[in-house]
Amino acid sequence: MASAPNIELLYxxxxxxxxxxxxxxxRNEADTYDVMQDLFIKLGRRxxxxxxxxxxxxxxxxxxxxxxxxxxxxxxxxERNYAQLAQEPMPLFAQSADPDERIFREKLAEALGELPPxxxxxxHLKLWEKLTFEAIAETLAIPLxxxxxxxxxxxxxxxxxxxxxxxxxx
Amino acid sequence: xxxxxxNRLQRQPIRELPRDWxxxxxxxxxxxxxxxxxxxxxPELGRSSSFALPDYEMSGLRPxxxxxxxxxxxxxxxxAAVWLVIFLLxxxxxxxxxxxxxxxxxxxxSFAILHAQTLMMAELLGQTDSTDFRPPPAAPAAAxxxxxxxxxxxxxx
Numbered sequence: 001m002a003s004a005p006n007i008e009l010l011y012x013x014x015x016x017x018x019x020x021x022x023x024x025x026x027r028n029e030a031d032t033y034d035v036m037q038d039l040f041i042k043l044g045r046r047x048x049x050x051x052x053x054x055x056x057x058x059x060x061x062x063x064x065x066x067x068x069x070x071x072x073x074x075x076x077x078x079e080r081n082y083a084q085l086a087q088e089p090m091p092l093f094a095q096s097a098d099p100d101e102r103i104f105r106e107k108l109a110e111a112l113g114e115l116p117p118x119x120x121x122x123x124h125l126k127l128w129e130k131l132t133f134e135a136i137a138e139t140l141a142i143p144l145x146x147x148x149x150x151x152x153x154x155x156x157x158x159x160x161x162x163x164x165x166x167x168x169x170x
Numbered sequence: 171x172x173x174x175x176x177n178r179l180q181r182q183p184i185r186e187l188p189r190d191w192x193x194x195x196x197x198x199x200x201x202x203x204x205x206x207x208x209x210x211x212x213p214e215l216g217r218s219s220s221f222a223l224p225d226y227e228m229s230g231l232r233p234x235x236x237x238x239x240x241x242x243x244x245x246x247x248x249x250a251a252v253w254l255v256i257f258l259l260x261x262x263x264x265x266x267x268x269x270x271x272x273x274x275x276x277x278x279x280s281f282a283i284l285h286a287q288t289l290m291m292a293e294l295l296g297q298t299d300s301t302d303f304r305p306p307p308a309a310p311a312a313a314x315x316x317x318x319x320x321x322x323x324x325x326x327x
Binding site: 011016019020024033037041043044091094128130158159 | 180182194195
């Protein structure tokens, strides 16, 4: 019989990916911390949840996504300007010594903030988690075509938004 | 163009997970408090919220999916209380049905019919000398009599 997974190993294996995904979705470090803490607390209470799970990363990303969307909706119910807050400048990417690269990352973070969370989630999983559309569809519990179309729409918006800058520094 | 752009995006590294989070989160997970009030928060980061991961999130359900079927002790207790109140109200209600209470009183015509039927029954049972039964003074003269009585009178007459 398989034993319950070690919570520290789980953290070391998956926390960086969960942090990046949640930070991109929530656009706020405090909210990201809260969601991550709750996630690991509940996993600590019920480690058996992960027994039999084939894809730990996918399972945890799905839980994180559900919690993030739930939090965004609650924020929207309380603060009508939450969407505007999500577009505020937020250091999403690592600092770069190259000025061009730094500006590109700032603009990319802004452009991502303008996308709906659903598109942002798909883009993140495809670009930075390098998941297939099948895996994305399973993680986000959406149809495969929806995952693909959200990615296409999101990428088009990013390209339109960043085209001048991208063409300039290419 | 698309591939170039995607590659360019993929090369942008997202910030690293703050190192101090590990100890804090794992300590909170190890403590595993029953109540959420004891959990440490990070108000210094700004726009923090009183966030609590709903239990249904741990089932892997989407937000709002299957919530109505998820067991909730409070909801079931409320439902049971409502049913208990309904049962008590029903059991303590008077036995007389509302329909019977609201029915109209017997009219003079129906009383006359009932009286005629009683007379007929008395005749059939051989109690022809029944002086106890008198028609009520206000009974209409044209009160309809049972067809059997009319036929019997015709045969006798």
